[in-house]
Every structure is written in structure tokens, then in C-alpha cells.
Amino acid sequence: MDNRPIGVFDSGLGGLTAVRELAAHMPNETMIYFGDTGRVPYGGRSRDTIIRYARQDVAFLRTFDLKAIVVACGTVSSTALTQLQAEQDIPVFGVVEPTAQQAAKVTRNQKIGLIATRATIRTGAYEQAIARDCPQAEVHPLACPLFVPLVENGRTQPGDVVIETVAAEYLAPLKQAGVDTLVLGCTHYPLLREVIGDFMGPSVTLVDSGAAVAHRVCSYLKEQGKDADQAQSGCCRWYVSDSTEGFSDLASIFLGRPVTEPVEQISIETY
Amino acid sequence: MDNRPIGVFDSGLGGLTAVRELAAHMPNETMIYFGDTGRVPYGGRSRDTIIRYARQDVAFLRTFDLKAIVVACGTVSSTALTQLQAEQDIPVFGVVEPTAQQAAKVTRNQKIGLIATRATIRTGAYEQAIARDCPQAEVHPLACPLFVPLVENGRTQPGDVVIETVAAEYLAPLKQAGVDTLVLGCTHYPLLREVIGDFMGPSVTLVDSGAAVAHRVCSYLKEQGKDADQAQSGCCRWYVSDSTEGFSDLASIFLGRPVTEPVEQISIETY
Incomplete structure (x- = not known):
């Protein structure tokens, strides 16, 4: 104790x-x-x-x-x-290692999307951590620099054309790549869970780093x-x-x- | 010299x-x-x-x-x-005093809009400076916190639904109030001159603080x-x-x- x-x-x-x-x-x-x-x-x-x-x-x-x-x-x-x-x-x-482990565990097709800040994406830390648990995984990293200011200004609700447009632009390549798992690699992003989930569809599992x-x-x-x-x-x-x-x-x-x-x-x- | x-x-x-x-x-x-x-x-x-x-x-x-x-x-x-x-x-x-003087000089109907950061709006500094030159002026202050991150992410062009939606939401009350002059009270905002000008219309003069x-x-x-x-x-x-x-x-x-x-x-x- x-x-x-x-x-x-x-x-x-x-x-x-x-x-x-x-x-x-x-x-x-x-x-x-x-x-x-x-x-x-x-x-x-x-x-x-x-x-x-x-x-x-x-x-x-x-x-x-x-x-x-x-x-x-x-x-x-x-x-x-x-x-x-x-x-x-x-x-x-x-947050990186436990989140990467969780993503490696839940993916079925070994295609994992990663969204985070520019600084996080630059490091490659998530890709390295995922590779340790699931060497065959294909990781698709993507910086989403507007998500933090949009969340901080309350633009988090489905139906808001601003967040929906930005989310669709950012996430389209990940959807196109067929990821079945998406890492929310920034602690602001759980507030966008609904918008992101709606765009990616129910077959994609969102992994929350927090x-x-x-x-x-x-x-x-x-x-x-x-x-x-x-x-x-x-x-x-x-x-x-x-x-x-x-x-x-x-x-x-x-x-x-x-x-x-x-x-x-x-x-x-x-x- | x-x-x-x-x-x-x-x-x-x-x-x-x-x-x-x-x-x-x-x-x-x-x-x-x-x-x-x-x-x-x-x-x-x-x-x-x-x-x-x-x-x-x-x-x-x-x-x-x-x-x-x-x-x-x-x-x-x-x-x-x-x-x-x-x-x-x-x-x-x-930037405040010269910009306020310029706004007081160009307004014809004494209705002046002011857009700036939250911190600038909170001070009331522009209203005070405009009142010194044009005591009868009616100033409409408005914080536009998403403009800086949107500019820094390159969302400045007419036709971009994100900046146009945010600009229209922010600026609608100023247009409604009938301002004929709009102070761009943040040095990021000149990059939005075209989007802001298109929304406010040609009868509104934009005053650039820089x-x-x-x-x-x-x-x-x-x-x-x-x-x-x-x-x-x-x-x-x-x-x-x-x-x-x-x-x-x-x-x-x-x-x-x-x-x-x-x-x-x-x-x-x-x-």
C-alpha cells in the first residue's frame, strides 16, 4: 500500500x-x-x-x-x-507504449491509423512501439494540427460543418488505406470520438491513449x-x-x- | 539621420x-x-x-x-x-492607437467593428483609443480565437468552406450591426483580407493594424x-x-x- x-x-x-x-x-x-x-x-x-x-x-x-x-x-x-x-x-x-500495445492487440488486418500532433508524428515513436508488438503491422501516421484548437473552441459536435470538414479532409487517406484501428494519439482527441467514429465507420476501433x-x-x-x-x-x-x-x-x-x-x-x- | x-x-x-x-x-x-x-x-x-x-x-x-x-x-x-x-x-x-485613429478617420456612419484575440478584446484598449478621436463612435468588439490557428494552417483562401464558415459565424453580428469600418486588430488577420472582405462586402473598409x-x-x-x-x-x-x-x-x-x-x-x- x-x-x-x-x-x-x-x-x-x-x-x-x-x-x-x-x-x-x-x-x-x-x-x-x-x-x-x-x-x-x-x-x-x-x-x-x-x-x-x-x-x-x-x-x-x-x-x-x-x-x-x-x-x-x-x-x-x-x-x-x-x-x-x-x-x-x-x-x-x-501514453505511447500502452496505447501501441492496445492497438496491436485489437487490429485484425494489421492496418493501424495514427493521428496526433505534428511533433508526435515527427518522432515515429508510435510506429516503433507498434512494430515491437506487431512487426507485420502497417502504420499510417497523420498530423492533425487543427484538431487541438478546434476542440479548445468547442467545435466537437457531429453536425458542425467546420469540424466535420476538417476531420473528413484529414481522415480520408486513412479510410482509403483500410485501417481497422485508429490511435487517438493526443489527449484532446477523445472529445472528437463521435465525429471521428462517424467518419471512419463502425468497423474501425478507436484506441484512446488516456x-x-x-x-x-x-x-x-x-x-x-x-x-x-x-x-x-x-x-x-x-x-x-x-x-x-x-x-x-x-x-x-x-x-x-x-x-x-x-x-x-x-x-x-x-x- | x-x-x-x-x-x-x-x-x-x-x-x-x-x-x-x-x-x-x-x-x-x-x-x-x-x-x-x-x-x-x-x-x-x-x-x-x-x-x-x-x-x-x-x-x-x-x-x-x-x-x-x-x-x-x-x-x-x-x-x-x-x-x-x-x-x-x-x-x-x-498598433492600437494608430489603428484606432485610422478607423475613426475613415468611418462615415461611426459604426466600427473590431476583431482581435480574446486578450485584446478583454482590455477594451481599442474602444478607448477610438473614443478619444471619435467620441460618438459605436464600437463592436469581437474575439475570433480560431482565426490565428486557421491562418497558421493555411486556411486563408476564398472557397475554403472551413474558413468561410468560421468567418461568417464570427462576422455575422458585425454585418448585422451595419459597421462601415472593420479593424483587423491582430497581425495575422491581413492574410484573411479577401475572405473577410468578401463576407462584409465592398462598402466596409478594412483597417490593417500593421x-x-x-x-x-x-x-x-x-x-x-x-x-x-x-x-x-x-x-x-x-x-x-x-x-x-x-x-x-x-x-x-x-x-x-x-x-x-x-x-x-x-x-x-x-x-
């Missing part, structure tokens, strides 16, 4: 879709969430900048006595995970006997690098519930 | 639309441009964060011996200009006898806070010409 909190971070608030999954799997855990809202988004930035920012994010989280860190961000997981793991003495979980990493963390903690006391009720503490104004409204969309806990602003540049 | 360079900065590369206007008005001037590409965009961030970032941007530019600074960013001009001017011993020009500030700076330098030697050929030096990879491609879109000069990355957090 280990009642220390789990640290979770993302470039912004998209990672809250992973927090939602973590809380669903592990209702007794305490989570410390940091969203780098003063520097969001990361998905169009260079490798060096993403690594520098991610190190600061982890340094802030390590000011708490944590038992594990979850990188709830596809861009950081694919770009900086090896560096972060090498530098930390507690487990650091990224759900995959939550499942992995849960299994690890149980195996290691490091899960929290069942009598403890889980809770979350929120930290951001820009103003806390408006946090609750946007965060509740990703979290799927009202945000009632307090939120605090910190100076991430000083870490 | 003063051959020292003019410093120009923006949250990213949108400010290059102002550089283009500055170079057109003053072909003999040297310009040092800084684009904060490691932290772009500013338009959705809080006042305190914008002021902190803007101070660092100016501190970097002041490592050069400049004769003036141009804030080629609607968000910074409306949020932080007073602070920057108070802290500097050289003139600091923002052109307005360029005209103001040119007049000031000439009045003060501080313009550059006519025998000097103007040039630009480019600095950014993220990787320089891909700079030339995106920059040339805003600048309206190929970028041939070298570009250098700097660590803006250290200023």
Missing part, C-alpha cells in the same frame, strides 16, 4: 481526459495535475523546446512526494519520455502492491502556469465532471 | 505583416525582428503572463542599440504598452530627422525562441517575399 499521490502533467488541459480514466480505474488515488497553460500548445514546437519544457514540468511535480508520474500528453510522451525516465528515480509512464495509460498504471500499482488504501477517497489537486481564471469551465469539459477542487498558478520557468 | 535599427516583436510570426508594411514605407531601415515562437500564441493568455512575456521580448531587443521599438502584436499592444513605454528610454510604438503602425513610425522618424540614410539599403535580422526549422516557409507567407536572411534561435526565458 502506498498512499502517496500520482503526478500527472500535460501541455495544457487535454491531459484531463487521462485523469478521468485514471480516476475511473483507481478511485482511491490522490492526483497532482499540472497543466502548462502558459506555454500550451506543445504539439507544433521543436524537440529541444519540448524536452526543456517537460523537464520543468516534472521538476515542479517532484516538489511533491510522488509514487509515480504520468505523462498525459502524446507530444511529450513521444518526444521526451526516455530522457525523463533516465532522470527520475520513480516510474514515469507515457484510457490505455490509465489501465497500465493501475496494473503496475496493483502488481507492486503500491495502490492506495481502499478506505482513502481519491482526490485531485490542480496546478497551471497561466491564470486560474476560466480553468474550471474548460477543465470540466475534458474531465467530464464539474471541477470543485481549488486550482493554483505556479511559475513554471523557475523550475 | 539615425542608422540604428528598429526593433520589432510579436508573439510569433504574424508581426511580419507589419514588417512588410514598415519595409514598404521605409526601405532604408534596418530591422531586428523577434518572434516568440517558443511561447506563441499570446492571444488566449492572461494579462500578467502577457506582460511578463512582453518585458522579456523587449529586454532581448534592447541587447541591440535601437532607435525605436514596434510592438507588432495586437495582444501585447493592447495589454502591456503603457508598462513597456514607462520602462524604456526609446520610443515604443503599439499598415497603420508602419505609417505612424515612418512619420515620427521623418519628423524627428531620425530616418536612415537614403544611401543605406534596408535589411532584416530574424530571431525566434523555438527552433529555426521551418521559419523561412511560414515567415515568407506573412512577409509576402522569400526569406533569404539568416535566422537565429535565442533563449527568451533568460531575459
Whole structure:
């Protein structure tokens, strides 16, 4: 048993879709969430900048006595995970490997689509991870840079001509390629599940990276006997690098519930 | 005569639309441009964060011996200009005041639309500046948060259903209100001139903030006898806070010409 909190971070608030999954799997855990809202988004930035920012994010989280860190961000997981793991003495979980394993498991025709930010696609991390589990898989990677701003502006509903046009343009080559599995490689994308699912059709399985990493963390903690006391009720503490104004409204969309806990602003540049 | 360079900065590369206007008005001037590409965009961030970032941007530019600074960013001009001017011993020009004056001058029915980022709209800076020149003016402010990501993803052409749908949704209330003048209060927006002009119709005058500030700076330098030697050929030096990879491609879109000069990355957090 280990009642220390789990640290979770993302470039912004998209990672809250992973927090939602973590809380669903592990209702007794305490989570410390940091969203780098003063520097969001990361998905169009260079490798060096993403690594520098991610190190600061982890340094802030390590000011708490944590038992594990979850990188709830596809861009950081694919770009900086090896560096972060090498530098930390507690487990650091990224979304790429558990998501790739899940995709390799569910595909029937070994044709897997991958949608993510430009930075994630550039790394090739998902293709490498999928190849380890399913060497014969044919992976079709695709950057969808407009999905994050469209989600953040609430353009997520079926029937919205803007998101439907953009989704159809992006996804047409994947549909054409006949993928039967599509990895949602960015924590913003679960909010587009309905639009993406409608376009791809019911025969394509969508794999959510937040759900995959939550499942992995849960299994690890149980195996290691490091899960929290069942009598403890889980809770979350929120930290951001820009103003806390408006946090609750946007965060509740990703979290799927009202945000009632307090939120605090910190100076991430000083870490 | 003063051959020292003019410093120009923006949250990213949108400010290059102002550089283009500055170079057109003053072909003999040297310009040092800084684009904060490691932290772009500013338009959705809080006042305190914008002021902190803007101070660092100016501190970097002041490592050069400049004769003036141009804030080629609607968000910074409306949020932080007073602070920057108070802290500097050289003139600091923002886009708001010259643009507001131009709008007050061209309107015939005193109904002026203003489109800009969320941060700019929140300040009310344009309304205040327009009221000084044209107290009877009725200003209709409107945040258009999707315009920047759409421009940065090349969705600027008439006939593109995505930009046309978003533009029509945003601009319908301004058209309905009968504005005869529309301020493009963000340096990204000149790239949408055609789409916006088509929707608003030929009776609405579009006022470009980059052109307005360029005209103001040119007049000031000439009045003060501080313009550059006519025998000097103007040039630009480019600095950014993220990787320089891909700079030339995106920059040339805003600048309206190929970028041939070298570009250098700097660590803006250290200023």
C-alpha cells in the first residue's frame, strides 16, 4: 500500500481526459495535475523546446512526494519520455507504449491509423512501439494540427460543418488505406470520438491513449502492491502556469465532471 | 539621420505583416525582428503572463542599440504598452492607437467593428483609443480565437468552406450591426483580407493594424530627422525562441517575399 499521490502533467488541459480514466480505474488515488497553460500548445514546437519544457514540468511535480508520474500528453510522451525516465528515480509512464500495445492487440488486418500532433508524428515513436508488438503491422501516421484548437473552441459536435470538414479532409487517406484501428494519439482527441467514429465507420476501433495509460498504471500499482488504501477517497489537486481564471469551465469539459477542487498558478520557468 | 535599427516583436510570426508594411514605407531601415515562437500564441493568455512575456521580448531587443521599438502584436499592444513605454528610454510604438485613429478617420456612419484575440478584446484598449478621436463612435468588439490557428494552417483562401464558415459565424453580428469600418486588430488577420472582405462586402473598409503602425513610425522618424540614410539599403535580422526549422516557409507567407536572411534561435526565458 502506498498512499502517496500520482503526478500527472500535460501541455495544457487535454491531459484531463487521462485523469478521468485514471480516476475511473483507481478511485482511491490522490492526483497532482499540472497543466502548462502558459506555454500550451506543445504539439507544433521543436524537440529541444519540448524536452526543456517537460523537464520543468516534472521538476515542479517532484516538489511533491510522488509514487509515480504520468505523462498525459502524446507530444511529450513521444518526444521526451526516455530522457525523463533516465532522470527520475520513480516510474514515469507515457501514453505511447500502452496505447501501441492496445492497438496491436485489437487490429485484425494489421492496418493501424495514427493521428496526433505534428511533433508526435515527427518522432515515429508510435510506429516503433507498434512494430515491437506487431512487426507485420502497417502504420499510417497523420498530423492533425487543427484538431487541438478546434476542440479548445468547442467545435466537437457531429453536425458542425467546420469540424466535420476538417476531420473528413484529414481522415480520408486513412479510410482509403483500410485501417481497422485508429490511435487517438493526443489527449484532446477523445472529445472528437463521435465525429471521428462517424467518419471512419463502425468497423474501425478507436484506441484512446488516456484510457490505455490509465489501465497500465493501475496494473503496475496493483502488481507492486503500491495502490492506495481502499478506505482513502481519491482526490485531485490542480496546478497551471497561466491564470486560474476560466480553468474550471474548460477543465470540466475534458474531465467530464464539474471541477470543485481549488486550482493554483505556479511559475513554471523557475523550475 | 539615425542608422540604428528598429526593433520589432510579436508573439510569433504574424508581426511580419507589419514588417512588410514598415519595409514598404521605409526601405532604408534596418530591422531586428523577434518572434516568440517558443511561447506563441499570446492571444488566449492572461494579462500578467502577457506582460511578463512582453518585458522579456523587449529586454532581448534592447541587447541591440535601437532607435525605436514596434510592438507588432495586437495582444501585447493592447495589454502591456503603457508598462513597456514607462520602462524604456526609446520610443515604443503599439498598433492600437494608430489603428484606432485610422478607423475613426475613415468611418462615415461611426459604426466600427473590431476583431482581435480574446486578450485584446478583454482590455477594451481599442474602444478607448477610438473614443478619444471619435467620441460618438459605436464600437463592436469581437474575439475570433480560431482565426490565428486557421491562418497558421493555411486556411486563408476564398472557397475554403472551413474558413468561410468560421468567418461568417464570427462576422455575422458585425454585418448585422451595419459597421462601415472593420479593424483587423491582430497581425495575422491581413492574410484573411479577401475572405473577410468578401463576407462584409465592398462598402466596409478594412483597417490593417500593421499598415497603420508602419505609417505612424515612418512619420515620427521623418519628423524627428531620425530616418536612415537614403544611401543605406534596408535589411532584416530574424530571431525566434523555438527552433529555426521551418521559419523561412511560414515567415515568407506573412512577409509576402522569400526569406533569404539568416535566422537565429535565442533563449527568451533568460531575459
